[in-house]
Amino acid sequence: MVFGATGFVGRLVAGYLADHAPAGVRIGLAGRSGQRLADIRAQLGAAASDWPLVVADSGDLASVEMLARTARVVATTVGPYRRQGLTLVEACAREGIDYADLSGEVLFLRESIDRCHDMAADAGARIVHCCGFDSIPSDLGVLLLHQAARTDDAGDLEDTTLVVRAMRGGVSGGTLASGMGQWEEMRSSGERRGQTEDPYSLSPDRAAEPDLGDERDLDWLSYDGDLRMWVGPFLMAGINTRVVRRSNALQGWAYGRRFRYREVTGFGAGPAAPVLGAAVSTALKALAAGLAFRPSRTLLGQLLPAPGEGPSENTRRKGHFRIEIHTHTSGGARYLSKIEARGDPGYAATSVMLGQSALCLALDRDLLPDRAGVLTPATAMGAALADRLRSAGHTLATQRIIQ
Ligand SMILES: NC(=O)c1ccc[n+]([C@@H]2O[C@H](COP(=O)([O-])OP(=O)(O)OC[C@H]3O[C@@H](n4cnc5c(N)ncnc54)[C@H](OP(=O)(O)O)[C@@H]3O)[C@@H](O)[C@H]2O)c1
Numbered sequence: 001m002v003f004g005a006t007g008f009v010g011r012l013v014a015g016y017l018a019d020h021a022p023a024g025v026r027i028g029l030a031g032r033s034g035q036r037l038a039d040i041r042a043q044l045g046a047a048a049s050d051w052p053l054v055v056a057d058s059g060d061l062a063s064v065e066m067l068a069r070t071a072r073v074v075a076t077t078v079g080p081y082r083r084q085g086l087t088l089v090e091a092c093a094r095e096g097i098d099y100a101d102l103s104g105e106v107l108f109l110r111e112s113i114d115r116c117h118d119m120a121a122d123a124g125a126r127i128v129h130c131c132g133f134d135s136i137p138s139d140l141g142v143l144l145l146h147q148a149a150r151t152d153d154a155g156d157l158e159d160t161t162l163v164v165r166a167m168r169g170g171v172s173g174g175t176l177a178s179g180m181g182q183w184e185e186m187r188s189s190g191e192r193r194g195q196t197e198d199p200y201s202l203s204p205d206r207a208a209e210p211d212l213g214d215e216r217d218l219d220w221l222s223y224d225g226d227l228r229m230w231v232g233p234f235l236m237a238g239i240n241t242r243v244v245r246r247s248n249a250l251q252g253w254a255y256g257r258r259f260r261y262r263e264v265t266g267f268g269a270g271p272a273a274p275v276l277g278a279a280v281s282t283a284l285k286a287l288a289a290g291l292a293f294r295p296s297r298t299l300l301g302q303l304l305p306a307p308g309e310g311p312s313e314n315t316r317r318k319g320h321f322r323i324e325i326h327t328h329t330s331g332g333a334r335y336l337s338k339i340e341a342r343g344d345p346g347y348a349a350t351s352v353m354l355g356q357s358a359l360c361l362a363l364d365r366d367l368l369p370d371r372a373g374v375l376t377p378a379t380a381m382g383a384a385l386a387d388r389l390r391s392a393g394h395t396l397a398t399q400r401i402i403q
Helices: 008-020 034-043 061-070 086-095 106-123 136-151 173-188 190-197 237-250 273-292 294-303 313-318 345-363 382-391
Strands: 029-031 053-055 073-076 098-101 126-128 157-168 222-224 229-233 260-266 320-329 334-342 373-375 395-401
Touching (some): 008 173, 008 345, 029 034, 034 053, 053 061, 061 086, 073 086, 086 106, 086 126, 098 345, 106 126, 106 190, 106 237, 106 373, 126 345, 136 157, 136 237, 136 320, 136 395, 157 229, 173 190, 173 273, 173 294, 229 273, 237 260, 273 294, 313 345, 345 382, 382 395
Parallel strands (some): 073 098, 098 126, 126 373
Antiparallel strands (some): 157 320, 222 229, 229 260, 320 334, 334 395
């Protein structure tokens, strides 16, 4: 069941499933307007002509519970999740229904873990947040490094850095609304801000996490001698790093107790690199400053896309991303994983990732790790999802670096 099918990403996910789901998979569309769901279904072509439609509003508990009961897996793009998401998570956790979403909101994820993890674990539900560009490439990329090092008996993962080498795409109104909502909460409460900034904010057991010194996200340009390039902040690091650390903890710290993880944007080593890096880092700081003050936030809200709007088809088609993750192991080895896809990362590639996550949860149960609760993409689906994404045209590859 695709909940939020009338929204910008929901339409893309529904379209992806109409074109790529195997014959025999029953798919339904859910949202708060029956008429608009029927209009969306009509645009999806013959494959979707008999898809059932379910009217549900996340503010109406009974309708959300009914939606959960009709499905084996719910993929939801109803956001901002912090405002609209928890009723469905609770319903799925209680009913034992698998769930996948695109949330990148740390405070929502923390609330979901605190309220629903034990309930979902008892009911056998896999609740999987962050099944889009944040945080599947990060989470699966690190899992692949861990599996490669373990196969070679090369020790634990230690210093590990994700570098964004190339990225092109746009942004939707729903993403901006979610980001601004989280920003407002952080501004209004020191406790919330502290929760968001804690590197282990999504830990299943905060007190048991290792003390590895300063693990703050990078906020300015620097030269990295190990990577031999200029690196600067990456906008999604604040969510992705927490998800990857949660994956480590949920697996009993299988990546290692000295696993230090960060995410950066790579600007290369040429003479123009520090100039470009400084310009991008300044732009990110300016955006953060613009969001911090109500008048400029209101102005930005008027200039940027509204909920329901997002990048054009041309932008989605021409977009792409290329990511590398470098790691050192305790045995002295180095590995590199490469994750790459064509299409706008947050929309074209994300609709593939969420669509394949839903299919993975529905169809690959025998291949999935034996785990339930509020999970991450790596701990809920792991290698089965990586195989699906490769079949869908994404690159996920790992190699050992000979020194
Ligand atoms: N992780 C990633 O990589 C990634 C990428 C893209 C987007 N996202 C996230 O995905 C979410 C959706 O983005 P978007 O651009 O598609 O937003 P959008 O176009 O605004 O769509 C939001 C959807 O939520 C529905 N909705 C809102 N309130 C509801 C309620 N009370 N009950 C039921 N449905 C309700 C809307 O229904 P109506 O049509 O009836 O208004 C719409 O279908 C955002 O949180 C965004 O941050 C994440």
